[in-house]
Amino acid sequence: MTANNNAGFNTRAVHAGQAFEPRTGAVVPPLHFSTTYAQDGIGNLRSGYEYGRGGNPTRDALQEQLAALEGGSAAFSFGSGLAAEDSLIRAIARPGDHIVLGNDAYGGTYRLINRVLGDWGIGNTPVDMSDLDAVATAVAANKTRIVWVETPSNPMMKITDIEALAAVAHDAGALLVVDNTFASPYLQTPLALGADVVVHSTTKYIGGHSDVVGGALVVKDAGLAEKIGFIQFAVGAVSGPMDAFLTTRGLKTLGVRMDRHSENGQAVAEWLLQRPEVEAVLYPGLPDHPGHDLAAKQMKSFGGMVSVQFKGGEAAARTVAENTTVFTLAESLGGIESLMNYPSEMTHASVKGTELAVPVNLLRLSCGIEDAEDLIADLEQAFAKIG
Numbered sequence: 001m002t003a004n005n006n007a008g009f010n011t012r013a014v015h016a017g018q019a020f021e022p023r024t025g026a027v028v029p030p031l032h033f034s035t036t037y038a039q040d041g042i043g044n045l046r047s048g049y050e051y052g053r054g055g056n057p058t059r060d061a062l063q064e065q066l067a068a069l070e071g072g073s074a075a076f077s078f079g080s081g082l083a084a085e086d087s088l089i090r091a092i093a094r095p096g097d098h099i100v101l102g103n104d105a106y107g108g109t110y111r112l113i114n115r116v117l118g119d120w121g122i123g124n125t126p127v128d129m130s131d132l133d134a135v136a137t138a139v140a141a142n143k144t145r146i147v148w149v150e151t152p153s154n155p156m157m158k159i160t161d162i163e164a165l166a167a168v169a170h171d172a173g174a175l176l177v178v179d180n181t182f183a184s185p186y187l188q189t190p191l192a193l194g195a196d197v198v199v200h201s202t203t204k205y206i207g208g209h210s211d212v213v214g215g216a217l218v219v220k221d222a223g224l225a226e227k228i229g230f231i232q233f234a235v236g237a238v239s240g241p242m243d244a245f246l247t248t249r250g251l252k253t254l255g256v257r258m259d260r261h262s263e264n265g266q267a268v269a270e271w272l273l274q275r276p277e278v279e280a281v282l283y284p285g286l287p288d289h290p291g292h293d294l295a296a297k298q299m300k301s302f303g304g305m306v307s308v309q310f311k312g313g314e315a316a317a318r319t320v321a322e323n324t325t326v327f328t329l330a331e332s333l334g335g336i337e338s339l340m341n342y343p344s345e346m347t348h349a350s351v352k353g354t355e356l357a358v359p360v361n362l363l364r365l366s367c368g369i370e371d372a373e374d375l376i377a378d379l380e381q382a383f384a385k386i387g
C-alpha cells in the first residue's frame, strides 16, 4: 500500500514512498544504482529520470518518506548533515546576510557558519535561544536572514519555544530553521509550529543504527523547495543510493525506537539525579528542568539524550567516560547502541575557547535501546571508580 498524509506516524514511516515494485511485486522497492537512464528518443524520458545527481528513485523514496513524516511538501537528502546545512544556507543567504544561531549549537554547524561561510560574507551572532528578548535584539541588529535553533540543544539540552521563535523570526523578515536531529519527527514536528525549514543529520536517530552518514532538509513552501532543489542539483552534495536505502530502512522503525530511547533516557536521568557524585542532570523529562513544561507541550516524549555534570569536575567525567562497558565511548548519537561522549574534547572540540564551549565536567549520554537496568548497572560500576 501507499500511505496518505493523514495516516498515523508509524503507518507513514513504513509506507510513504515505499510502494511495491510494479514489475515483480517486490514488497521492498529495489535499490537503484544506475547513474543514467535510457531515453526513448532525445529528451524523451520514461519517468523523469535522466542522470543520478539530478534524480534517483531510491533517493526519491527516502525524500518522500521524510516529507511525509515532517509534514513538509518536499524533502531533500544529502551526503551528510553538514552538506545539507551548507546547501540550505547557499540557497537562502547572500553576502551581507546574517545568521542568528543558538550559543550552544552543534559545533560543526558553528564551524561551517563561522569559519567557512564567514569568508563568503555571511555574518553570525550566537545567542541563548531560550531567551526570546535576546534573540529579537540580535535579529534586529543586522540584516538577519536566518534564525537557527536546535531544541533540545546539543549538549546543554535547552528547550526553545519553536512557535514563539518563529514569530520573532518572521516579524524581522527572517526564516526559522530548526535542526530537529535530537528530537526526530516522531517527537517533534517544527513545520507544524511555524518553522520554515527542518534540518536533520540523518546519521543520528533517523538512520538509527550508526551505519550510514546523511543529512536532510524538509520544507513546506514551494518557492523555498525550488531554490533548495536547484542547489541540491547544481552543487551535487546528494546522498548515494546505498546510503539512501539504509536511511529509509532505519526510518521505517523510528517510532518504536524512539519510544524505547525515551523510556531509557528517563530511567537513566532519574537514576543520575539520585547520585551524590552528580552536580546536575540536564534532561527535559525531569520536572525541575527549566524547559520541562515547554518540552511537554511541543514534544511527544523527551528522547534518549541525557547530559550530566559531575561535582568531581573534569576528572570524574573522564573516569566515567573511560570505564563503561555497555555505553561505548564514541562520537555521534541516536543509534540503537548506547554511546557516551565527552563533548569538550570530542564533538565540541571545535568550539573550545569560544562562547560555545561546553563545561569540562559534562558527559553526554545517548541512551540506546538496550535494557535500562543494564545501562544503569554499567553507570553504577563506572561511578564506583570515581576517586
Ligand SMILES: *Cc1c(COP(=O)(O)O)cnc(C)c1O
Pocket: 080, 081, 082, 083, 106, 108, 109, 150, 154, 179, 181, 182, 200, 201, 202, 203, 204, 213, 214, 215
Ligand atoms: C551530527 C549533527 C550534525 C551534523 O551532521 P553530520 O551528518 O555529522 O554532517 C548537525 N546537527 C546536529 C544536532 C548533529 O548532532
